[in-house]
Amino acid sequence: MSAHPDRILFEAICTPARSLGRRGMLAVAGLLLVLSLGIGFAFSLLGAWPVLGFTGLESGLVLGLMLLHRRWAARSMEVVLLTESSLTIRRTDAHGRREALELDPYWARLRLEERPGRVSLLLLRQRQRSVEIGRLLGEEQKRDLAAALEAALRRYREPVFDNPQLRDS
Structure with missing residues (x-):
């Protein structure tokens, strides 16, 4: 040299492009979890209580994939x-x-x-x-x-x- x-x-x-900052990501995660709990609770009241576990699993999967994508995009x-x-x-x-x-x-x-x-x-x-x-x-x-x-x-x-x-x- x-x-x-x-x-x-x-x-x-x-x-x-990363349209969501840290606060936006937390807001989406919170909204997703609230909706998931709401859907799970509604189905539990109708007697379909196993749906509660599946909605929690789906929410965790979606949030995990969003975090992985965010980490990969940062690199x-x-x-x-x-x-x-x-x-x-x-x-x-x-x-x-x-x-x-x-x-x-x-x-x-x-x-x-x-x-x-x-x-x-x-x-x-x-x-x-x-x-x-x-x-x-x-x-x-x-x-x-x-x-x-x-x-x-x-x-x-x-x-x-x-x-x-x-x-x-």
Whole structure:
């Protein structure tokens, strides 16, 4: 590794959308448990008391799956990093597995492919290689990422040099 690390020209950190915070999650869990107890109690009054156990089991399963999904989503991330020498995509999936891809930023081309009824694909292409980025993002966030990265790549390929000798005096 060199003594002088490359200067960062662009960096984007992509994470999945998490609409519920901690308080929201507790509210959903409380509501689910109250409804479950209400349904179980109503069936118990009708003489179907075994339903009470099943509603409790279902509630526990739903809450457990919500917590697992929340934990896995917290691990997932993608970092797009443009430096003076490379364009790097680092990914961490829900299970903690990491992957890093490196492209030459001068030759990398960005393309947003529309898919009717589905979220668009955001692809970085370099010669015969194509890499999807922004997998964790929604449609609007992908468009924002595409615009920002395209502008950063354009600045990289077409730098503006400031030569004091050429300035008007």
